Amino acid sequence: MSVLEIRDLAVSVAGNQILNGVTLTIRSGEVHAVMGPNGAGKSTLSAAIMGKPGYQVTAGTVTLDGADVLAMRTWQRAVAGLHLVMQYPTEVPGVMLQEVLSEALAARGATKKPLDDLIEAEAERIHFDRELVRRAVNVDFSGGEKKRNETLQMAVLQPKIAILDELDSGLDIDALRDCTKRVEDATKETNLGVLVITHYSKLFDELKPDFVHILAKGKIVKSGGPELADVLERDGYAAFA
Amino acid sequence: MTALTLPTIDEEIWRYSRINELDLLRYRDGKAETVVTGADGIQKGAPGIAMMSDPDVFATINGESPQVTALTTPIGGAHPTMVTVTHRITESGVIARPRLVIDAAENSEIVVVERFISDDDIDSLVLPVLEVHAAQAARVTYLVVNELGLKTWQIGHQMAVGERDSTVRLFTVALGGDYARMRAEVRLVGQGASAEQTALYFADGNQMHDFRTLQVHEAPRTHSDLLFKGAVKDTAKSVYTGLIRIAENAGKSEAFQTNRNLTLSSGAWAESVPNLEIETNDVKCSHASTVGPIDDEQRFYLESRGVPPEVAERLVVFGFFEDVIARLPESALLADVRKGVIEKLGVRA
Numbered sequence: 001m002s003v004l005e006i007r008d009l010a011v012s013v014a015g016n017q018i019l020n021g022v023t024l025t026i027r028s029g030e031v032h033a034v035m036g037p038n039g040a041g042k043s044t045l046s047a048a049i050m051g052k053p054g055y056q057v058t059a060g061t062v063t064l065d066g067a068d069v070l071a072m073r074t075w076q077r078a079v080a081g082l083h084l085v086m087q088y089p090t091e092v093p094g095v096m097l098q099e100v101l102s103e104a105l106a107a108r109g110a111t112k113k114p115l116d117d118l119i120e121a122e123a124e125r126i127h128f129d130r131e132l133v134r135r136a137v138n139v140d141f142s143g144g145e146k147k148r149n150e151t152l153q154m155a156v157l158q159p160k161i162a163i164l165d166e167l168d169s170g171l172d173i174d175a176l177r178d179c180t181k182r183v184e185d186a187t188k189e190t191n192l193g194v195l196v197i198t199h200y201s202k203l204f205d206e207l208k209p210d211f212v213h214i215l216a217k218g219k220i221v222k223s224g225g226p227e228l229a230d231v232l233e234r235d236g237y238a239a240f241a
Numbered sequence: 242m243t244a245l246t247l248p249t250i251d252e253e254i255w256r257y258s259r260i261n262e263l264d265l266l267r268y269r270d271g272k273a274e275t276v277v278t279g280a281d282g283i284q285k286g287a288p289g290i291a292m293m294s295d296p297d298v299f300a301t302i303n304g305e306s307p308q309v310t311a312l313t314t315p316i317g318g319a320h321p322t323m324v325t326v327t328h329r330i331t332e333s334g335v336i337a338r339p340r341l342v343i344d345a346a347e348n349s350e351i352v353v354v355e356r357f358i359s360d361d362d363i364d365s366l367v368l369p370v371l372e373v374h375a376a377q378a379a380r381v382t383y384l385v386v387n388e389l390g391l392k393t394w395q396i397g398h399q400m401a402v403g404e405r406d407s408t409v410r411l412f413t414v415a416l417g418g419d420y421a422r423m424r425a426e427v428r429l430v431g432q433g434a435s436a437e438q439t440a441l442y443f444a445d446g447n448q449m450h451d452f453r454t455l456q457v458h459e460a461p462r463t464h465s466d467l468l469f470k471g472a473v474k475d476t477a478k479s480v481y482t483g484l485i486r487i488a489e490n491a492g493k494s495e496a497f498q499t500n501r502n503l504t505l506s507s508g509a510w511a512e513s514v515p516n517l518e519i520e521t522n523d524v525k526c527s528h529a530s531t532v533g534p535i536d537d538e539q540r541f542y543l544e545s546r547g548v549p550p551e552v553a554e555r556l557v558v559f560g561f562f563e564d565v566i567a568r569l570p571e572s573a574l575l576a577d578v579r580k581g582v583i584e585k586l587g588v589r590a
Contacts, residue, residue: 075544075546078546090538092556094560107549
């Protein structure tokens, strides 16, 4: 059982305060959805948790099973068990998926053998074109291919907690179903804890949230069960903005 | 040595160079130890073919007493083995003047690798000249690898001429030398001739790599494609200046030129200056040039998967060079090239 605890997290970007004290606790097997309007600070939350340069934590703590995440470098956070599925996965020319995963596993002291077979099996599971496994990461991938690639990496690396930053942006319905189903399966198969950041409840068709939190103006303004997403679907964010 | 006036950095083609540091009086006449393999039946004792139209002072010094290796293919013959020409500079304080001549007859084919090697304590000057002549429909592939030591200077000149429907591919890998410079020129003089110029260079410490390229189109429907990619680290420097010149009679030609540079340390410096001179409208031309550090987003992406920073840097640098390495001719030297890049990055393989 793992716990990611975010306490009173405040973050500024280029001198602008974006998060004003966010508190969330995510345990293994749980799915927490953070929803909010544009500009609420959703992507800032995921970037700050992974330690992206330019995101300044000004107050608060983040711990994973008691270990101080904010004191770790980005790669150490990943090795410790956090995984970020990016909204806009970066193209890395000339670098193959197999190389990235092989190095990422080596840093964890784990060599999954045979890695190629594992990649093949995961690719098939989410209908990711095998040819793309042998191409440079994300280069000239469509939106759906990029998100499938992100999901495949998560599945191979088996993190304790996954942070999905707008998994639903820029991909078609089939890809969304494949990716969300794979994450939902991981919550059951490997007891993955999930922090899913999104605008829309469409994503919840396959990935069922246990908790829904509304982020507005840099704070969690309301938390509840999955029914809160239905309220948002009906009434929008106006009441919370 | 005859009294020759050395150029200065005031001349455009020597701008940014280290020519002002050169004192020819420090060097006496010397020789490279040259070994040629795979050239059975095509190596001729003949001197160079003296086709260099516009030699600079260093090509002239080379021409006073060159160490010539001349390779001549027969008409229509594909030379079955890769020819390797290895020059070793084994003493300090000398000037070496190797001159490689590749004369490919009509519809013949040849692959040549030329290596320049010296130990790190060899303080000498190499003035290599390469002359390539590809007759009608000939196919020449040439790879030069600079494995010179950290005190050795190189000031070189490559000139390739392509006749009708010929294909000339010139590859350069430069990892060595203190100051290592190459003028690399192709002239496409026959209709349908094609040339490809590709380079990988990586300077660290106080090294400097200096490339001046020229793609000249003097016949219709000629095609040239240049891709030079370099990295600089520590306080190393690199210079790339390139010119595409398309003559008025070279309609329907295509010319491309790309130079990209990675600066891996804040003290490292790279200059890139692409140029075009086009005298006819009916052509397709492009040039691109970039200088910059490793992209922060790429670094963050890899690190967010759990890849340590020094490994992420190695992956990105190899990724950067990947398209160049993929173009290099199949050779046992490729493994050495990869090893050389890894050593420069100072990380585990």
